[in-house]
Amino acid sequence: MATRRRVWTDGACKGNPGPGGWAWVADDRRWASGAEAQSTNQRMEIMAAHRAVQAHDEPLTVVSDSTYVVNCFRDGWWRGWLAKDWKNSQKKPVANRDLWEPFIELVRERGDVDFEWVKGHGGDEMNDIADRLAVAAAETQTEREGDEVPDDLGDADAVGPATAASAPAVPDRDRRLPAGRLLGVFGARPPELGGYDANPVSDAVGRRLQEILAAKARMHPDLHVVSGLRLGAEMLGAEAAVAEGIPLVAVLPFPDADKPWPERSRRRFAELRSAAATEVLLERKVPETTAKVAGSLRRRDGWLAKNLDEAIVVWDGQEPFVGRLLATLRDRLGDDVWEEPVPASGR
Numbered sequence: 010m011a012t013r014r015r016v017w018t019d020g021a022c023k024g025n026p027g028p029g030g031w032a033w034v035a036d037d038r039r040w041a042s043g044a045e046a047q048s049t050n051q052r053m054e055i056m057a058a059h060r061a062v063q064a065h066d067e068p069l070t071v072v073s074d075s076t077y078v079v080n081c082f083r084d085g086w087w088r089g090w091l092a093k094d095w096k097n098s099q100k101k102p103v104a105n106r107d108l109w110e111p112f113i114e115l116v117r118e119r120g121d122v123d124f125e126w127v128k129g130h131g132g133d134e135m136n137d138i139a140d141r142l143a144v145a146a147a148e149t150q151t152e153r154e155g156d157e158v159p160d161d162l163g164d165a166d167a168v169g170p171a172t173a174a175s176a177p178a179v180p181d182r183d184r185r186l187p188a189g190r191l192l193g194v195f196g197a198r199p200p201e202l203g204g205y206d207a208n209p210v211s212d213a214v215g216r217r218l219q220e221i222l223a224a225k226a227r228m229h230p231d232l233h234v235v236s237g238l239r240l241g242a243e244m245l246g247a248e249a250a251v252a253e254g255i256p257l258v259a260v261l262p263f264p265d266a267d268k269p270w271p272e273r274s275r276r277r278f279a280e281l282r283s284a285a286a287t288e289v290l291l292e293r294k295v296p297e298t299t300a301k302v303a304g305s306l307r308r309r310d311g312w313l314a315k316n317l318d319e320a321i322v323v324w325d326g327q328e329p330f331v332g333r334l335l336a337t338l339r340d341r342l343g344d345d346v347w348e349e350p351v352p353a354s355g356r
Contacts, residue, residue: 013068016061017127019139020053020075021147024230026254029053030146033061034138034158041154042146049254050286052105054078057143058124059112068121074129074136076283082124086280087113097280100207104251138162182316185289186258189231193313194218194246195338196323196331197351202241205274211245213352214323218242219249221321221347226255233258235317237309238267238281240274242323247281259285262309263292314338319345326350 015036022029029048034040041064045052054075061071073079081087087109090096095103095110103109116122127133129140141162146153182191203210226232234250235258236243250257259282267278282288291309296302314320320338324331338346 013070014065015070015072015135016065017072017133017135017139018054018057018061018075018078019073019129019136019143020050020055020057021140021143022048022050022053023147026226027230028147028150030143030148030150031057031060032139032142032146033057033064034135034142035061035065036135038157039155040138040142040158041152042142043152044146044150046150050256051075051077051251051254051284052108053143053147055105055108055112057139059108059115062112062115062119062122070123070125072125072127072133072136074127074131076126076285079124079126080283081109081113082116082122083126084279084283101248101252104254183289183312185287186235186316187233187256187287189233189256190229190318191233191235191258191316192222192225193235193317193320193338194243194249194323195237195310195320195334196242196349197325197328198239198241201325201328201351202245205240205271210352214242214349215245215249217349218246218321218323219252221349222246222249222255223253226253232256233286235260235313236281237262237313238278240270244277244281245323246321247285251281251284256286257281257284258287258289260289260291260309260313262305263295264290265295310334310337314341317342319347321347321349323349323351 016033018033020029020031026047026049029045029052030042031053032040032042041060054073054077058071058073058078062069090103095106097103127136129136138158145162199205202214222234233256234246236247237260238244238247247257267275291312292305296305314337320342322331322335322338324335335348
């Protein structure tokens with residue numbers, strides 16, 4: 010029986026989108042890295058894992074700190090994508106299909122590749138090496154390989170999801186959040202957006218959010234989109250961020266916040282959560298009553314208002330909950346709050 014090889018992979022991007030780098034390092038210390046002039050973190054994570062599989066013929070375990078990569082295979086996302094002709098749960102085109110399609114085909118053909126998640130910057134030496142190799146590739150835009158890990162690597166995460174070089178950390182910001190410009194998306198819920206499933210109103214809001222976020226990202230290369238992943242505008246904003254390759258920060262008020270939702274909505278929540286570059290859990294205990302849930306959400310809103318640089322609020326001008334949130338955000342952020350109306354139809 011062939012020995013199963015273990016290989017650690019990682020991706021980095023300077024600006025996201027911007028110059029990207031990918032890398033893998035195996036348990037025998039062989040390694041390789043490469044670059045893409047205009048890329049995203051997610052594309053580099055996929056490419057790193059794909060190149061690692063291409064480089065090894067023996068049974069392989071790919072170890073990655075990207076839930077985006079690991080969950081595609083471990084949770085079988087790819088089966089749904091193929092069954093739906095490369096559409097996600099919202100019937101929208103799967104992002105990065107050009108990379109996913111050949112990678113998934115290779116893994117399926119081989120049948121001897123599995124995937125394992127590791128916490129990034131959690132003390133795993135090989136994950137740290139892969140990180141440094143990817144960062145170096147992003148910075149130098151060169152492709153390299155070797156039989157022994159080089160000793161001239163810089164610090165881990167010099168560039169990457171947090172893009173620390175692009176902007177200084179905000180002094181009062183929660184340390185769990187990345188450096189860079191943080192934009193939150195909030196607002197209307199399914200009743201005001203035409204229902205829980207895709208429909209002309211929610212589709213129009215999603216398109217508009219994607220346009221706004223794309224323009225914001227051009228102005229601020231270090232932009233991150235922050236979302237609580239609540240049903241409605243928050244999810245639409247998160248999906249728009251993923252579609253544009255903007256790093257997503259998921260802020261969860263408490264564990265299992267999606268438990269009461271319909272199964273389709275829970276799948277959508279899980280996909281977005283796995284696509285997030287950063288996740289923050291605010292409270293470790295699940296609220297026992299509806300009133301306590303509401304209290305947790307109010308605390309979440311206050312925490313977000315304190316930590317954001319700007320916000321987009323989708324509002325029909327009537328829903329009181331959204332109106333109160335809009336007022337809270339404006340008290341903290343002033344003119345850096347963009348109010349986006351809910352269209353009367355899908356136009």
